Amino acid sequence: MKLAKPPSAMTLAQAKREHTRLGAEIAAHDARYYREDAPTISDAEYDRLRLRYGELESAFPELASPDSLTKKVGAAPSEKFAKVRHKVPMLSLGNVFSEEEVEDFVARVRRFLGLPAEAPLAITAEPKIDGLSCSLRFEKGQLVQAATRGDGFEGEDVAANVRTIAEIPARLKGEPPEVLEVRGEVYMTHADFAALNARQAEAGKTLFANPRNAAAGSLRQLDPNITKGRPLHFFAYAWGEILPRPPADTQMGMVAAFKSYGLPVNPLMVLCHSAEELIAKYRSIEERRAALGYDIDGVVYKVDSVVLQERLGFVSRSPRWAVAHKFPAEQATTILRDIEIQVGRTGALTPVARLDPVTVGGVTVANATLHNEDEIARKDVRIGDTVKIQRAGDVIPQVLGVVLDKRPAAAKPYVFPDHCPICGSAAIREIDEKTGVADVVRRCTGGLICAAQAVERLKHFASRNALDIEGLGDKQIEQFYHDGLITKPADIFTLEARDKASLKKLKDREGYGETSTRNLFRAIEQRRAPPLNRFIFALGIRHVGETNARRLARHFGSFAALRETGRAAAPGSEARAEINNIEGVGEVVAEAVADFFAEPHNEEALDALLAHVIPQPMEEIVFDTPVAGKTVVFTGALERMTRDEAKAMAERLGAKVAASVSKKTDLVVAGPGAGSKLAKAAELGVETISEEDWLKLVGRA
Ligand code: IVH
Numbered sequence: 001m002k003l004a005k006p007p008s009a010m011t012l013a014q015a016k017r018e019h020t021r022l023g024a025e026i027a028a029h030d031a032r033y034y035r036e037d038a039p040t041i042s043d044a045e046y047d048r049l050r051l052r053y054g055e056l057e058s059a060f061p062e063l064a065s066p067d068s069l070t071k072k073v074g075a076a077p078s079e080k081f082a083k084v085r086h087k088v089p090m091l092s093l094g095n096v097f098s099e100e101e102v103e104d105f106v107a108r109v110r111r112f113l114g115l116p117a118e119a120p121l122a123i124t125a126e127p128k129i130d131g132l133s134c135s136l137r138f139e140k141g142q143l144v145q146a147a148t149r150g151d152g153f154e155g156e157d158v159a160a161n162v163r164t165i166a167e168i169p170a171r172l173k174g175e176p177p178e179v180l181e182v183r184g185e186v187y188m189t190h191a192d193f194a195a196l197n198a199r200q201a202e203a204g205k206t207l208f209a210n211p212r213n214a215a216a217g218s219l220r221q222l223d224p225n226i227t228k229g230r231p232l233h234f235f236a237y238a239w240g241e242i243l244p245r246p247p248a249d250t251q252m253g254m255v256a257a258f259k260s261y262g263l264p265v266n267p268l269m270v271l272c273h274s275a276e277e278l279i280a281k282y283r284s285i286e287e288r289r290a291a292l293g294y295d296i297d298g299v300v301y302k303v304d305s306v307v308l309q310e311r312l313g314f315v316s317r318s319p320r321w322a323v324a325h326k327f328p329a330e331q332a333t334t335i336l337r338d339i340e341i342q343v344g345r346t347g348a349l350t351p352v353a354r355l356d357p358v359t360v361g362g363v364t365v366a367n368a369t370l371h372n373e374d375e376i377a378r379k380d381v382r383i384g385d386t387v388k389i390q391r392a393g394d395v396i397p398q399v400l401g402v403v404l405d406k407r408p409a410a411a412k413p414y415v416f417p418d419h420c421p422i423c424g425s426a427a428i429r430e431i432d433e434k435t436g437v438a439d440v441v442r443r444c445t446g447g448l449i450c451a452a453q454a455v456e457r458l459k460h461f462a463s464r465n466a467l468d469i470e471g472l473g474d475k476q477i478e479q480f481y482h483d484g485l486i487t488k489p490a491d492i493f494t495l496e497a498r499d500k501a502s503l504k505k506l507k508d509r510e511g512y513g514e515t516s517t518r519n520l521f522r523a524i525e526q527r528r529a530p531p532l533n534r535f536i537f538a539l540g541i542r543h544v545g546e547t548n549a550r551r552l553a554r555h556f557g558s559f560a561a562l563r564e565t566g567r568a569a570a571p572g573s574e575a576r577a578e579i580n581n582i583e584g585v586g587e588v589v590a591e592a593v594a595d596f597f598a599e600p601h602n603e604e605a606l607d608a609l610l611a612h613v614i615p616q617p618m619e620e621i622v623f624d625t626p627v628a629g630k631t632v633v634f635t636g637a638l639e640r641m642t643r644d645e646a647k648a649m650a651e652r653l654g655a656k657v658a659a660s661v662s663k664k665t666d667l668v669v670a671g672p673g674a675g676s677k678l679a680k681a682a683e684l685g686v687e688t689i690s691e692e693d694w695l696k697l698v699g700r701a
Pocket of ligand 1 (some may be wrong): 238
């Protein structure tokens with residue numbers, strides 16, 4: 001396939017020609033599809049055309065004239081937003097709740113950097129806005145793209161809606177860098193939220209639960225005219241790609257620069273120099289919270305120096321150089337009407353409290369988790385009790401305890417079931433072989449015969465961070481499973497063919513129609529070549545979350561390679577050691593991977609699935625560094641940087657860091673006192689260099 005030129009590399013005239021040609025082509029396909037019912041291209045090809053059309057418009061807003069296909073009412077709806085790959089991932093923040101944890105954060109930063117107690121360390125403090133993050137891309141000062149965070153790597157292009165936000169300039173003032181990605185929070189004020197809900201009520205429409213949901217619902221509106229009627233605001237606080245270079249070398253300086261370009265920034269941000277100062281600022285912001293007029297849910301601390309931020313880097317999805325100090329959770333009391341047992345993907349039985357609905361911090365809560373059997377017993381929670389519940393941010397509300405003097409006389413202690421409420425199999429608490437202690441979680445032993453587990457696995461498979469099949473949410477999976485239409489992942493990909501052959505059409509089902517069926521099939525079609533890491537995550541192997549799925553995908557490169565090693569990974573085998581040795585992966589994961597591939601049903605389900613799906617090698621950021629792709633081992637004492645920092649630096653430069661020396665090691669960096677690893681390197685003939693040489697090699701000497 002001929003690769004299309006990226007819009008950023010095109011002139012307006014070139015883009016205009018292509019835009020016009022695409023417009024005619026799309027209109028012709030629309031006519032064939034809608035009027036003649038005789039499409040001549042596949043849905044995937046059609047989507048590619050539309051995507052490209054939208055991309056050209058995002059890059060050249062002047063092309064988006066009122067008669068553009070993207071604006072036309074009644075045109076083939078662009079049911080979805082175009083996807084945007086973030087050049088620099090949009091990550092999240094770790095949370096802390098107590099003052100000790102703030103002190104730990106500062107101490108951790110100092111330790112990582114090897115900063116002595118007397119060396120100054122500047123850290124900013126600013127409100128954590130309770131909205132949704134958005135990345136705005138300006139090229140030559142002009143707003144060309146605006147993307148939601150999505151899964152952190154890929155978001156949705158909501159530029160059309162962002163253009164309706166009055167305080168975001170379409171063109172920046174001053175002299176911004178050539179390319180500037182500004183990140184910040186889109187939010188709604190309390191006053192606007194109240195007015196919007198009043199209008200919704202008047203029109204008989206559903207109300208929004210809180211300003212954040214209202215902001216999210218408004219930004220992710222397919223019709224920008226609706227967004228326009230819902231006033232949104234923005235605070236800039238971070239950045240992504242900047243070319244040729246950032247305008248400042250501190251967090252404070254960067255935010256000041258954003259302000260000078262005409263972007264709104266939060267006035268409460270200050271510079272602090274110790275944990276005590278941070279905590280004092282936290283208290284003062286907390287005191288002002290109610291009067292701000294918009295929701296905040298904590299205070300964010302960031303190391304001020306950009307150089308130090310880079311040295312500190314990231315762990316998994318959160319920066320080491322920043323943390324969110326959350327406000328305490330909100331609490332309320334209500335009556336517990338029932339305890340229901342939910343069965344999860346791995347068979348875990350989770351007790352859920354059904355409550356008399358109560359508002360906690362602006363959100364109505366009717367369910368809360370009771371965690372597990374031991375927690376119910378410890379708190380002696382009984383049906384009919386008045387319970388205290390707590391809600392913190394996005395976390396599922398939890399039952400904290402019982403108001404004993406309100407206990408009804410007839411309330412009896414709760415007996416936790418020892419059988420799965422769905423499939424009836426025994427539910428047991430596994431005993432740890434080494435410690436002899438029973439697991440806190442009781443699990444259904446029904447495995448593949450348990451419908452609940454099967455449904456939960458399917459939900460996970462199609463979910464947003466896994467295969468991300470739009471239109472195949474929890475509710476739809478439950479229905480399809482119930483009707484026998486989808487009982488295993490492979491069935492998703494044969495759904496359309498079976499529907500064509502069947503008399504009972506999907507489009508005739510309640511809640512479906514021509515359009516939603518077509519959209520669903522199209523969404524499925526688009527997922528036949530998923531990125532390998534998403535595919536691995538989607539399989540729901542125990543202990544393999546998104547991060548481990550990435551590690552496995554990166555290490556093995558193809559699903560076939562992972563499968564072959566997984567199959568051979570009996571305890572003590574070389575294959576087991578290979579998995580175990582992947583940086584960040586340990587024996588628990590290695591065992592879970594081996595168990596997964598040792599299960600014949602899983603193998604069968606995989607064969608069926610791989611007949612329809614071809615996982616693609618992960619899209620890697622291409623590193624152009626002397627150590628990219630190399631496996632490095634650090635050993636001995638390092639003098640210029642801490643071990644953690646060395647590791648983080650190597651990873652940032654595209655190297656893999658391993659814990660032990662093997663045939664696969666490319667380079668050993670040895671400091672004074674290096675012992676057995678150095679000997680092993682010599683034995684295997686692996687290149688060994690000093691810390692100084694390493695720093696020279698990576699250009700940091
Ligand atoms: S900094 C690399 N600053 O909180 C970290 N985030 O829980 C960049 N948020 O995804 C984020 N106010 O949506 C930062 N002043 C602030 C924030 C803030 C709200 C959100 C943001 C982020 C989430 C993480």
